[in-house]
Amino acid sequence: MDLSPAHLAVAPVLIPLFAGALMLFFDDRERRLKSALSLLSILALIAVAAILIGRVHGGEERLGIVYLLGNWPAPVAINLVADRLSAIMLGLTALLALSAVVFATERWERVGPHFHSLFQFLLVGLNGAFLTGDLFNLFVFFEVMLAASYGLVLHGGGALRVRAGLHYIAINLAAALVFLIGIAMVVGATGSLNMAEIAAVASNLEGFAQPALHVGLAMLGLAFLVKAGMWPLGFWLVPAYSAAAGPVSAVFAVLSKVGIYALLRLALLVPDEGAAFGSIVIFIGGAATLAFASVGVLASQSMKRASAYFILMSSGTLLAAFGISQPATTAGALFYLISSTLAVSALFLIVELLEREQDSAAGVLAVTLEAYGDGEDEKAPEEFEVGRTMPGSIAILGIGFSMVSLVLIGLPPLSGFLSKFAILNAIIGTGATELDGFVVMRTILAALLVLSGVVALIALSRMAIRTFWAPVEPFLPRITIMETAPILFLLGLLLALALMAGPAMDLFLATAEDLHDPYRYLDAVLGAERVPPFAETSQ
Amino acid sequence: MELVIAAAIGILTASGVWLLLRPRTYQLVIGLALLSYAVNLFIFSMGRLRVNAPPVLDGSSPVDVSAYTDPLPQALVLTAIVIGFATTALFLVVLIVSRGLTGTDHVDGREDG
Numbered sequence: 001m002d003l004s005p006a007h008l009a010v011a012p013v014l015i016p017l018f019a020g021a022l023m024l025f026f027d028d029r030e031r032r033l034k035s036a037l038s039l040l041s042i043l044a045l046i047a048v049a050a051i052l053i054g055r056v057h058g059g060e061e062r063l064g065i066v067y068l069l070g071n072w073p074a075p076v077a078i079n080l081v082a083d084r085l086s087a088i089m090l091g092l093t094a095l096l097a098l099s100a101v102v103f104a105t106e107r108w109e110r111v112g113p114h115f116h117s118l119f120q121f122l123l124v125g126l127n128g129a130f131l132t133g134d135l136f137n138l139f140v141f142f143e144v145m146l147a148a149s150y151g152l153v154l155h156g157g158g159a160l161r162v163r164a165g166l167h168y169i170a171i172n173l174a175a176a177l178v179f180l181i182g183i184a185m186v187v188g189a190t191g192s193l194n195m196a197e198i199a200a201v202a203s204n205l206e207g208f209a210q211p212a213l214h215v216g217l218a219m220l221g222l223a224f225l226v227k228a229g230m231w232p233l234g235f236w237l238v239p240a241y242s243a244a245a246g247p248v249s250a251v252f253a254v255l256s257k258v259g260i261y262a263l264l265r266l267a268l269l270v271p272d273e274g275a276a277f278g279s280i281v282i283f284i285g286g287a288a289t290l291a292f293a294s295v296g297v298l299a300s301q302s303m304k305r306a307s308a309y310f311i312l313m314s315s316g317t318l319l320a321a322f323g324i325s326q327p328a329t330t331a332g333a334l335f336y337l338i339s340s341t342l343a344v345s346a347l348f349l350i351v352e353l354l355e356r357e358q359d360s361a362a363g364v365l366a367v368t369l370e371a372y373g374d375g376e377d378e379k380a381p382e383e384f385e386v387g388r389t390m391p392g393s394i395a396i397l398g399i400g401f402s403m404v405s406l407v408l409i410g411l412p413p414l415s416g417f418l419s420k421f422a423i424l425n426a427i428i429g430t431g432a433t434e435l436d437g438f439v440v441m442r443t444i445l446a447a448l449l450v451l452s453g454v455v456a457l458i459a460l461s462r463m464a465i466r467t468f469w470a471p472v473e474p475f476l477p478r479i480t481i482m483e484t485a486p487i488l489f490l491l492g493l494l495l496a497l498a499l500m501a502g503p504a505m506d507l508f509l510a511t512a513e514d515l516h517d518p519y520r521y522l523d524a525v526l527g528a529e530r531v532p533p534f535a536e537t538s539q
Numbered sequence: 540m541e542l543v544i545a546a547a548i549g550i551l552t553a554s555g556v557w558l559l560l561r562p563r564t565y566q567l568v569i570g571l572a573l574l575s576y577a578v579n580l581f582i583f584s585m586g587r588l589r590v591n592a593p594p595v596l597d598g599s600s601p602v603d604v605s606a607y608t609d610p611l612p613q614a615l616v617l618t619a620i621v622i623g624f625a626t627t628a629l630f631l632v633v634l635i636v637s638r639g640l641t642g643t644d645h646v647d648g649r650e651d652g
Contacts, residue, residue, distance in 0.1 A: 136615055143622050150629055159640040163648040166564070166637050169630050170646070173571050174559065176626070180578045180619055187612060188585035 008055075009067035009082040011048045012090050012127035015041050020120030028113050035105045038116040042098045045123065049091035052082050057507055063524035064514075066133070074528045075197040081133040081525055084511040085334075089130040089261055092338055093254050095493060096345050097123055099486035100247040103349055106482040108245050112155045122148035122251070129258050133525055135183050135193045135220075138262065142179065142227075146172050149255060152248045153240055164243035171226065171236040179223035185216030196525035199269040199518050214277075217270060221278055224266075227259030228315045231289040238296065241308040246352025249307070250345040256311055257341060260318050264330075267322075269518045275325040283323025283441055289316030290448045294455040303351040303463055307344060310408055313452055314340035320445050321423050324438060330512035332422030335505060339415035339497055343407035346490035350400050353479050353487075354467055393479045398468050400487050405460040407494055410453040415497040420449055422505065544584050551577035562651075564634045564644045568627065575623045579616050586612030 019041035023034050056064055064083030068074065082090075101119060109115040125145025132138050150172075154165045183193070189205060189212040190198050198213075205213060222233070229237040237256065241249050267276040276282070293312035300306035317340070321333035407416030427442040497504060514520050551573050558570025586609035594610035596602055634644075641648035 136618070140618065140622070143626065147626060147629065150626075150633070154633065154636075159637075159648065162633065162637045162640055166633055166646060166648075169626075169633055170559075170567055170571070173626055173630060174574070176622075177571075177574050177578045181581060183615070184578075184582040184585040184612070187582075187615070188587075191609075193611070 007067070008048055008052060009065045009080045009131065010069070012045055012094075012131060013080075013124055015044050015048070016120040016123040016127065020117045020124065023117045023120065024114070031105075031109060034116045035101070035109065038101050038120065039098070041120060042094055042101060042123075045094040045127070046091070046098065049087060049094050052087040053084070053091060053507070056082065056084050056087055057510065063520050066525055066528035067131075068528055068530060071530050073530055074526050075192060075194045078132065078134040078137045079194070079525060079528065080131040081521070082131055083521065083524065084507065084514055085261070085265070086130045088334070088338070088507070088511065089254075089257070090127055092257075092341060093123065093126050093130070095490075096251050096254050096341065099345065099349070099489050100251040102489075103250065103352075103483055103486040104245075104247040106480050108156070108247050111245070112157060114151070115155060118148045118151040118155070119251070122152060124148075126254065126258060130261060133195050135186060135195060135198070137193075139176070139179055139183060142258070143176060145255070145258065146176070149252070153244045153252075155248055156245045161243045164239040167236050168240035175223045175226040178219055178226075182216045182219030182221075182223060185212055185219060189213035189216060194525070195266065195269055196522045200522055200526065202270045213270075214272075217266065217277055220266060221263060221281075224259040224263040225282075225285060225319075227256060228263065228319065229256050229259075229289065229312050230285040230315065230319060231292045231312075234289065234312060234315070237312060238305060238308040241311060242302065242304040246349055249304070249352075250348040253311055253341050253345040253348065256315055257318075257337060260315065260322070260337070263319075264322055264515065268325075268515045269521060271518065276322065279323045279325040281323075282319050283445075286316050286319025286321070286323050287444055287448055289313075290320060290452055292316070294452045297455055297459045300459070303355060303467070304348070306459055306463065307347045307351050310340075310344050310347065310456070313408075313456070314344060317423075317449065317452065320448065321427075324427060324441060324445065325516075326426065326438075327509070327512040327516045328426035329423055330515060331505065331508040332419060332424075332426050334508040334511055335415070335422050335501075336419035338504075339407055339419045339494065342490050342494050342497070343404050343416065346400065346487055346494070347404045347408070349483075349487050349490070350397055350404065353397060353483060354401075393484070394468070396484055396488075397479070398464075400491055401460075401464055401468075403491050403494065405456075405464065409456045409460065410449075411457075413498060415494050415501065418498060418501045418505075420453065422508075424449060540588055540590070544580060544588065548577050548580050548584070551580070562645055562647075564637065564646055567646060568631060568634065571630070572627060575619070575627075579619055579623075582612050582616050582619060584612075586610075 019037050023037055026033055028034075052065065064081050064086070066074070067080040067082070069078045069080065097119070101116070104115060104119075122145055125141050125143070125148060128141030129138055129145060132141060150165065150169050153168055154161055186198060187193060189209040190201050192198055192201065202213060226233045228234070241252055244252060263282065264276075267278060267282065270277045272278070289312055293309050293316050296309035297306050297313065300309055314336070318333050318337055321329045321336070403414065406412075406414045410416045410420040424446055428446050555570045555572075555574030555577060558566045558573065561567065561570070589608040592606060592608040594608050594613050596607065637648060638644050643650055645651075
């Protein structure tokens with residue numbers, strides 16, 4: 001068999017699929033074995049993502065690695081495309097998954113069945129959605145991802161989770177139907193499911209096909225925006241994410257980014273008068289989401305709800321920045337995507353540890369729980385003794401919290417500042433004055449970005465004061481090494497992102513240029529060469 | 540035929556959306572089921588409606604594409620039906636769990652005031 005690196009492109013789907021399926025054969029009591037398998041699979045995914053980024057960024061396959069499933073010629077059948085954006089998203093997912101799984105080994109994997117299998121299937125769906133070049137295959141991977149996430153959001157049980165999960169599933173089933181309508185209209189208009197072929201024929205459609213394609217794309221966009229949590233489609237997100245178990249919410253931080261990824265890919269493949277398809281709508285929605293999330297962060301009394309609002313804030317910023325539809329803003333937004341996802345994920349883990357110890361203090365606060373939120377939040381049952389505890393735990397959590405805060409607020413010296421600066425520089429910096437048009441949009445975005453930073457500052461300082469300074473009885477969270485390590489790992493990544501900002505920004509700029517020049521994607525996919533039949537190669 | 544199919548899709552969608560907005564979980568499931576039927580019919584009709592045209596090539600004679608109907612939407616419908624079944628079954632389980640935990644079949648887990 002030819003083990004050329006071309007097969008690497010399909011590995012991110014196959015590795016977790018086999019790992020997850022294999023684990024189903026073992027009893028849930030074999031925890032060590034399952035955790036080991038899970039970690040092994042995720043470490044392999046990190047390695048594959050690193051190699052893919054190396055190959056498409058520095059190596060010879062600059063347009064992206066195209067994997068023709070079943071060796072069918074390009075526009076026929078399904079193909080996987082690993083270009084810069086896909087490779088970056090794969091890497092981000094794998095890193096978040098690593099920290100979430102390590103965190104879960106201490107406690108969360110025991111509170112419900114099949115945690116590790118569901119987690120691996122979630123990774124199958126996520127990786128597949130990032131890689132596929134086929135619209136219907138994207139739908140299938142979305143469903144795989146969602147089916148696993150339904151299981152994970154209910155992990156741990158309890159009436160609160162079931163109720164939030166019910167809403168989450170209902171919304172996502174309805175969104176899946178909208179997705180299908182969109183796919184059907186695109187197929188009806190273009191006769192193809194291959195994203196590259198759709199993009200190729202989009203500009204020279206005649207008669208009824210042109211508006212049909214646009215309506216179809218708008219329906220698809222609607223389905224993606226529900227996932228991304230755009231206002232007013234994202235009210236389901238906060239209850240579901242704040243009800244889920246800590247490590248689950250931590251990896252769900254990347255789930256909302258799948259919607260943004262799909263939107264970015266499709267909207268830029270079918271440009272409309274130079275800008276991304278529907279960029280005005282995306283911008284307005286993003287700005288509204290950012291404003292809504294800012295108010296939500298301020299209004300949240302529980303830290304976990306506030307963390308969920310930070311996900312919305314990140315979605316809003318990204319959508320608004322992508323709505324500007326310029327390579328420079330897109331590059332800055334990609335930087336922000338990585339940095340904010342890592343930070344929110346770390347915040348979910350820290351909050352999980354803090355709130356676990358704070359149930360007595362939280363009882364007092366519960367009186368003032370948001371007026372519009374759920375009135376009957378219940379305590380998570382304390383099932384297990386926590387193992388070896390770490391000394392100085394409160395110091396570690398405090399430092400972690402302040403670092404994450406710096407990133408979310410956008411203060412120097414960490415990556416949050418750099419990424420927000422990259423966006424701001426692209427919209428109101430020296431280079432931006434040469435750009436025509438979009439002046440109003442750019443001003444609004446700049447104002448909202450700065451304002452959301454201030455809001456984050458207020459909300460996070462209030463949280464920190466109430467948690468670390470205000471309690472009369474000193475509280476010592478009992479946390480273990482296995483729970484601290486993932487948080488430190490994520491913080492280390494944020495630090496590395498700040499230190500390596502130069503090379504990282506180069507990568508993001510190259511990615512943004514790829515995205516804004518759809519012909520590169522078209523060339524990569526439609527020009528992909530088939531592997532010669534086995535008989536020929538062996539001679 | 541076009542009119543009948545269009546009317547069927549329209550009625551199914553309208554009923555589905557109405558049921559989706561109702562407060563009982565059972566209505567929600569039926570609403571989603573009706574909507575998925577409507578969507579499946581819609582996907583099917585996007586391959587253009589043809590009568591007496593097979594979707595699978597008959598290898599014996601030289602291929603005249605115009606004698607066949609588009610097989611792609613039919614394959615899509617099949618996949619969509621399977622996925623719809625699976626997710627609806629999963630949803631039903633969650634509904635039953637919710638009913639057991641909260642003692643009501645209201646979607647919010649509590650009766651209105």
